[in-house]
Amino acid sequence: MSKHNVSRRQFLNYTLTGVGGFMAAGMLMPMVRFAIDPVLSADKGGDYIATKQKVSELTAEPTRVDFSFKQVDGWYESEETNTAWVYKMDDGKIIALSPICKHLGCTVAWNTDKANPNQFFCPCHYGRYTKDGVNVKGTPPISPLDVYETKEKDGILYLGRLKPHGEA
Amino acid sequence: MRWTAKELDMYSQSKEYVDTVLIPLVPLSFGGEMKQTGSMNEFLTILSLEIEKQMKGRILLMPSLQYLHNEKDKVERLKHWANEAKENNFKHVFFLTSDYEWKKDERELENHLIWIPAIPLENLEIDQARGMIGQQVLQILDIFTYNWKNEKK
Numbered sequence: 399m400s401k402h403n404v405s406r407r408q409f410l411n412y413t414l415t416g417v418g419g420f421m422a423a424g425m426l427m428p429m430v431r432f433a434i435d436p437v438l439s440a441d442k443g444g445d446y447i448a449t450k451q452k453v454s455e456l457t458a459e460p461t462r463v464d465f466s467f468k469q470v471d472g473w474y475e476s477e478e479t480n481t482a483w484v485y486k487m488d489d490g491k492i493i494a495l496s497p498i499c500k501h502l503g504c505t506v507a508w509n510t511d512k513a514n515p516n517q518f519f520c521p522c523h524y525g526r527y528t529k530d531g532v533n534v535k536g537t538p539p540i541s542p543l544d545v546y547e548t549k550e551k552d553g554i555l556y557l558g559r560l561k562p563h564g565e566a
Numbered sequence: 567m568r569w570t571a572k573e574l575d576m577y578s579q580s581k582e583y584v585d586t587v588l589i590p591l592v593p594l595s596f597g598g599e600m601k602q603t604g605s606m607n608e609f610l611t612i613l614s615l616e617i618e619k620q621m622k623g624r625i626l627l628m629p630s631l632q633y634l635h636n637e638k639d640k641v642e643r644l645k646h647w648a649n650e651a652k653e654n655n656f657k658h659v660f661f662l663t664s665d666y667e668w669k670k671d672e673r674e675l676e677n678h679l680i681w682i683p684a685i686p687l688e689n690l691e692i693d694q695a696r697g698m699i700g701q702q703v704l705q706i707l708d709i710f711t712y713n714w715k716n717e718k719k
């Protein structure tokens with residue numbers, strides 16, 4: 399905001415030189431998206447998608463893992479980026495939770511509410527989930543976070559279909 | 567939520583939860599600044615869709631307000647949009663732009679202006695570009711959460 403002290407000339411330079419970058423960024427993110435429930439979109443392929451996450455580096459602490467895939471979205475094919483919150487259980491089982499709040503679809507994050515540490519928190523209407531993705535009673539969400547199917551290949555984490563909690 | 571039939575259905579069913587409107591402000595020019603207005607248009611489209619994706623359940627993203635770069639009554643038009651939204655029970659109305667011109671009208675817009683310079687991304691790898699947009703999105707989300715918190719009694 400106003401803390402960016404950019405003179406008009408600098409600003410013009412920025413915008414003039416920035417065009418190539420915008421085109422690159424434009425390939426990442428669809429310029430036109432139709433209303434597709436993000437929860438459903440990962441369902442399309444059914445195949446597993448490679449992430450950049452090494453399985454050996456996962457811990458008991460949920461980490462953010464981004465992954466991209468091609469998506470046919472209405473009329474256009476585009477590269478879509480999704481996120482999962484991933485951690486390892488004591489027995490080595492990997493849990494990958496969808497960050498999409500089951501209330502109205504905002505993006506939840508791990509451990510961002512100081513009053514309620516070690517939970518997933520939704521900034522929109524203060525929905526909360528415990529580490530296993532189960533919604534905390536008394537907050538707006540009425541069901542647990544969806545779960546990705548996971549698999550390991552050559553030490554790398556692969557994410558598959560999104561399933562309701564308890565089915566992946 | 568986006569301004570599509572399906573998402574507006576979702577909005578009508580959950581009105582009490584969606585109290586914030588975001589309006590991107592995009593200049594248009596046929597003259598020397600034509601190309602810049604093109605980059606701003608692209609940049610703001612990407613940025614606002616990313617913000618919407620993170621805050622889908624509380625923010626309604628409007629189609630952008632477009633104006634010719636030398637348009638005189640754009641502030642009036644914007645105020646009209648904002649009032650209409652307020653009359654329809656939106657408590658927070660924010661404007662998102664890269665156009666420096668709006669800075670002059672900041673006071674009149676009651677500090678609901680989010681001005682963010684379009685960052686040069688051309689030398690960046692795709693992952694870096696994504697990272698930079700991600701950073702900007704986070705900063706803007708902070709502005710929203712701050713405003714929401716401070717209205718909470």
Ligand code: FES
Nearest residue numbers: 499501520525623
């Ligand atoms: S969208 Fe998460 S609590 Fe409402």
